[in-house]
Amino acid sequence: MLNQPDSSAIPPAIRQIATNFRWTGWISLSIQAVLGVVSTGVLILASFSGRAGAASNATRAGTGFGIFFAVCGLVALGISIYWSFRYVRISRQLRAPNTSLRPSKADTxxxxxxGIVLNLVGMLLTIVGAEAIVGGLIARAIAQPQNSPLLYGVNNIPTIQPLDFFVVQANTNTIAGHFAGLVSSFWLLNRVNR
Structure with missing residues (x-):
């Protein structure tokens, strides 16, 4: 128990903020990690299955552009996950009995x-990717002959595959991950500014 700081030396307001940072950081990290891992898995699956059907790749205008931005949004989500872990580390620093080791309110x-800017940029990148992917899906749906089933090709017209919907879902998960990071950062900002 030598590593435990003396909590009586820490003012109650700082102790409460440290607790908020710890719990919010872990919850945000967990939510973003789950959503990020699922999105990453789906996008990897989509990129490998796209290589298998190289002939249909040429007809999927916008998909490559969209997946590029979706991957950029995932990279930003990875940085946001690290940022959530920084909130946990800030919690430890706030609990330090030595006031010189605590971050100032301005630094916090x-x-x-x-963190807010990071999640907004990541959300923007992911939304641009989603717009490109959905635009490509709409273009393929419009190109379908009126009486043909949507999921089956006729005369080499590109079709909408079930995997395309998973890519849209992966983008939605990434946006939700960034939203979770935004909510946690705004909530903590509210707690610090009280």
Whole structure:
């Protein structure tokens, strides 16, 4: 028990903020990690299955562009997951009995604002990817002959595959992950500014 700081030396307000940072950081990290892993798996599956049907890749205009931005959004989500872990580390620093080791309120607010910007940029990249992917799906749906089933090709017209819907779902999961990061950062910012 030598590693435990003396909690009586820490003001109750700072102790409460440290607890908020710890719980919010872990919850945000968990939600974003689950959504990010699922999205990554789906996008990897989509990229490998896309290589198997190279002939149909040429007809999927917008999909490559969309997947590029979806991957950029996933990279930003990975950075946001690390940022959530930083919130847990800030919690430990706030609990330090030595006041010189604690981050200042201004530094903490700056860290939270940077987390907000990071999630907004990641969300923007993912939304651009989603727009390109959905636009490509709409173009393929419109190109289908009126009496043909949507999921089966006729005369080499590109079709919408079930995997295409998983790619849309992967983008939606990534957007939800960024949203979870935004909510946690805004909530913590609210708690710090009280």
């Amino acid at each position: 607010i700056q860290l939270l604002q940077l």
